[in-house]
Amino acid sequence: MMHLKRSVLAISALFLLGSGPLLAAPGKAAAPATLEAQAGGFSSYVLPNGFRIILAPFPAAANVRIELLVKTGSKLEGYGETGMAHLLEHMLFKSAGPRKDIKSDLTALGASWNGTTNAERTNYFETVAAEPDKVDAAIRIEADRFIRASFTKEHLASEMTVVRNELERNDSDAGSLVMRALQRQSYFWHGYSRPTIGARSDIEDAPFSALQAFHKKHYRPDNAALIVSGNFDAARVLALAGKLFAEARNPASPKITSWTREEARATTNRSELTLPAGKTIAASAWKLPGMTERETYALDLASSAICAEDWGSLRKELVLERKLAVSAYCGTQIQSDYSLLIASASAGKDADAEALSAALRGHLEKAAANGISAEQLERARQNELTAWERLESDHETLAPLLSQAELGGDWRLFFWQRDMVKAVTLAEANAALKKWLVAVNRSDVLLRHADGVSAPEIGKATPAAGLVRGKTWAPVAKSADPIPTSVGELARATQKITLDGDKARAALISRRTQGNLAWVVLANDYGNEATLSGRRAACAMGNNLLAYGGAGLSRDQLSAKLEALQAEWSLGLGGIVLEAPRQNIDAALDILLAAWAAPALPVNEFERIKSASIASLEAALKNPGNVAATQSGLRFDNYPAGHPLQPRPLEQQLAESRAVTLADATACVNDFAGIGHVRLAMVGAFTPQDVSATWSKIARLPAARIPYARVRDVAVPTTVDTTPIRISMPEKPNASITGAALLAMTDESPDFPALRIAVKILGGDADSRVWKRLRETDGLAYGAGVSLAGSSFEPRSRVTLQASAASDKSEAALAALQEELVRALKEGFTEQEVSRAKKAWAEERKNMLRAEKSFAGTLAQGLYTGHDYAWVAQYDAKIARLSTAEVNAALRKYLQDAPIVWAIGRGN
Structure with missing residues (x-):
């Protein structure tokens, strides 16, 4: 991923990049953009040179996101070119035409900006205020970046070391190493097998001319698009973008495409890594069809019953019941050509890796063979559809999904995918599980021989055009109150509401929000210096444990009820944070308050939380950066022994975590989970009367057993050991x-x-x-x-x-x-x-x-x-x-x- 950076434009023409999109002949008027497609209130246009402009208006938004999408990534890199798409992403934040530094120009606009590269594409994007002049300026920057990039040999020499450092950061992360090994094992021929970061040798040794040639091959108007979402003048944006990007011409050589396909082979591949990571990790992957296949979405939905964090079976068995792992995860990675279902589990450094791997893959394949229930499918379907509804008020999250669909062949696949979620049947879901989650389609172990076994065949991808042709979809964006234009406006909109003297205070901002969402923050200040001293580890675990069920509901049941209300939430000793549609807020808050008042505090979740804490601290002790940072903090320790804010060595933290019992964590909950000092904040379509009514529910909860008093910090130490x-x-x-x-x-x-x-x-x-x-x-x-x-x-x-x-x-x-x-x-x-x-x-x-x-x-x-x-x-x-x-x-x-x-x- 590209991060902020700035450099100076080299003047010497000898080193200027002259291999980008060619410029049209001067003085020749550009042909207008042609309307190509419309769906859901969005539209796309194509220029004569093949460049596509996709417009996704959200009139209620306060900003605009502009993305330049170039349809090249690591899968199209050739021999000696690994990592070149990503390296080129870094280069294109340098100079362009008259611009000395694209990053500085974006920063001057007040833009939030970045660039990313993956197997399929490279994109450059920024978000600016919904001000026409700023939108125009951002589009001009992207046109200069695309058509007039002028990075130099000096830029490459400087940025190469930064990219190499990014590679080294990934090499220091055990999870990254495992996922890259899994990626290599999952594809024998296809470019998806190559990690985007590339080989160190290619990053260090690729000549500047090779980078120029790669840019010339791939950065061409018939291989790129501009995606604009948010609150903007569509006619103005189309006119400007059409004029600017029409200047680009395609080279004489044909566009680079990918025709490499994987052969169906009855294989199970395995790779082993050994490194001092402080943890044990097992991972498996099953190859699936690509983005345009209905079967892929059937399996994606069905896998929720196995993979969902709160109610999926994988975590329950491996973490809570068998206690083989401190964490377990699985989910689908959907891409244009092929997809993967990836599962991983981690445990402490002394865990049996073979047993962990066998349990992981065994659970997935057994669950797939058994199938899922209609109730599980509908729960997964509703969660997906709720996520889609959230996009109606969040164009910055929606726009990358349009970009991903465009890579699959047509941006309108975004809507077709939602149709698939609605249409998949239980029979299709279970058939997909049984077909694809089999041992001979898996990457994690050595090749095995078996007679009469064949791997499922992935056919040629269904063309996207046929899936979306002739279909229409309702507009996505919804109306809302204008976003505040100043902090002063928010200050004037804030209403302070008296509740119960010093015991409880409230603040309200009443507004019609995007998507009619509402937010409630119930902050509960608890404890005091004396009663919190020496209980950091125990109360941290008690805080986490509080969210795992209550009022007669398990975590699964609690989560299911709140999912039905489209709520996002957290619950701990410090109170409740809740987001939900306004019409569901009261019901969701009632559920959380009941769970808070009568927590379940399940022993199996406590053991999982404790094991995860221990594993995290053991890994930290193997990380020199964490050890050095901890030692640095100890140099400023002038606290009384046991003070709640006192820094502690990692070894002490580990010993404390190992010593915590369920009784210790439960004691923290019993002491501090009641009402201490309440700060209630509400934003959405609320009235002051709604705030008072909410407080009346909260006030019925029992008071905390321990009175609250703010823990005071101590003065800065007068002497500090500054030895490096x-x-x-x-x-x-x-x-x-x-x-x-x-x-x-x-x-x-x-x-x-x-x-x-x-x-x-x-x-x-x-x-x-x-x-x-x-x-x-x-x-x-x-x-x-x-x-x-x-x-x-x-x-x-x-x-x-x-x-x-x-x-x-x-x-x-x-x-x-x-x-x-x-x-x-x-x-x-x-x-x-x-x-x-x-x-x-x-x-x-x-x-x-x-x-x-x-x-x-x-x-x-x-x-x-x-x-x-x-x-x-x-x-x-x-x-x-x-x-x-x-x-x-x-x-x-x-x-x-x-x-x-x-x-x-x-x-x-």
Whole structure:
């Protein structure tokens, strides 16, 4: 995945990339776009050069998403080209035509942006405010990126090290290694067998000319599309995009296509890995037909009865009943040519890998042979359809699905897939399970011989055109209240409601939301310093356990009831977070309140939670970055022994987790699960009377046995051991580098806004000094930055400098971080840097205004800290008034003499 980065355009024409889409002859008028298809309120148009424009209007949205889709990925890479599609994705964030840095241009728009590569495609996308000028600017950026990319040899030399670091990060992750091995075993001929990241040798040694040639072959208008979703003027977007992308011409050579198919063979493949991961993992995969086959969706639906986290049989057997694993997962990966059903299970480092693997694959194949019930199929179907309904108010989630369908042959497959979910019968679902989930179609073990066995044959894919021709679908987007245009507007919309003095407070934003969703956050502050001391592990497990059933319902039954109400929820000692359609909120909340009042606290779930905690800590002890970060935190430990906020060594955390009993976890629930100090936040079509009625239900719950008092933090330590920390472990190619300091200030301190902007300039975004130095100029780090975490009460705020680099580059990355901090303290920041950071802050705040889902959480937090939307508006006004002198003074005041603990966790 592409992350933020910036570089300088090389001037020398010798190194300019001249192999992208050809430009049309100057002065020749472009032919208009032709309407190609319409469905669900969306439409697509085709230019004479084959470039497609897909428009998905959502008039109620507050923003617009623009995606440039290029239909090439790792499956089309040739010998010596592995990883080239992904590397090219990185290159196309460099210069283009008159643009020196595409990332800086996107950042200046206030855009949220990224790029991704997979087996099928490379895409570049950004989300901007629903302002016509910004939408126009984003489309112009994508046209320049596509037609006039001008990356250089110098860009490749710099970015190659970043991509290699990304490879090394993946090589440090046990789960990634297992999935890549499974991918290779699942396909013998097809390009899906190649991981997108590519081979190290190709990343390091591929010549610049090869990258140019790959770009010329694949980046052509008849192999690309522009997908625009959200709130925009369709005629304006179509006219501009049509004019800009019509300039591109296809080369004389034909478009690269894929005709390679897998042969049906009765095989079971196996691969084994051995590495110090601190855990045991087993995984299996069964090959399935591709995206345009009804059978694929039949199996996808049917597998829910096995794979669903809350009610599926796999987790119940392997984790809860047999206790062979601490986690178990399965699900389908649907792609254009072939799909996979993937299952995996993990356990502690001493687990029997053979037994785990046998149990995993045995459960899937036995469950498939037995089939599922009509009730299970309908539950899975309803969950899928509920997810589809959510898309009606979420174009940013819907647009990538249109993109995926376009890769399958036609974007309208998006609607056809929903039709399949509605139409699949029980007989089809069980037939698909029995046909495809068989041992001779599986990857995980060695080849075995068996007479009279044949693998199911996957025929040629059904053409997408026949599946969608002549069909119509109802519009997807629904109306809603306009998204707020400022924090001040949210502040004015906020209603504070008195409930029960200091015992309970409430805040409400009443609005007609997208999709008529509503949110309730019931935050329950509990405990005090004395009663929470020494109980971190026990109460963490009790907190997790609380969600696993109650009021006579198992977790499965509880989940089923809430699924029927289309609810998303969480439940713990700290209260309830609930999202559901407004008409279902009251019923869903009643269920959760009843479960909270009478929790089940099942012993098998406790044992699973405890095992998972132990396995996680054992893995952390094998990760040098985690060990180094923990040791860094201990340097600032000036807490009384047992204080609830005291940092603890990983070994102590592991010992505490091993010692926790069900009685310990249950005691935490008994002490703290009642009503302590309530903060109630509600967003949606609610009235103040609705808030009072909700509180009347909550108030009937029993009070917590232990009174609540906020746990106070301690003062910043006066002395800190700043001896550098270096942790080395074998076979860890990636390193984590950090520098941490505690500051005697709160986010209410007069200097805090100025320090916030100083930190942003130093390392807070794509245009920051740390990012440019470590990622762009030196190519040392995949990620690098600086963060500021402010304390809202006691003066104990934290600044952290961090980078992720190859282990052999860790010392250089550390030196670069230190040098940039010293340079900032010595030279200060310029007027231009301060102005840029303030503008970027304002644009980021606009993005917050568009996330209705976050409003209730902000209201609840504001009731705790006092930082409500009115406070945020005042805070932003302070930032807008900051001078360069104030920003530089704050940086020097708090970081000039602050003791900083530098730490490196790396491979040796």
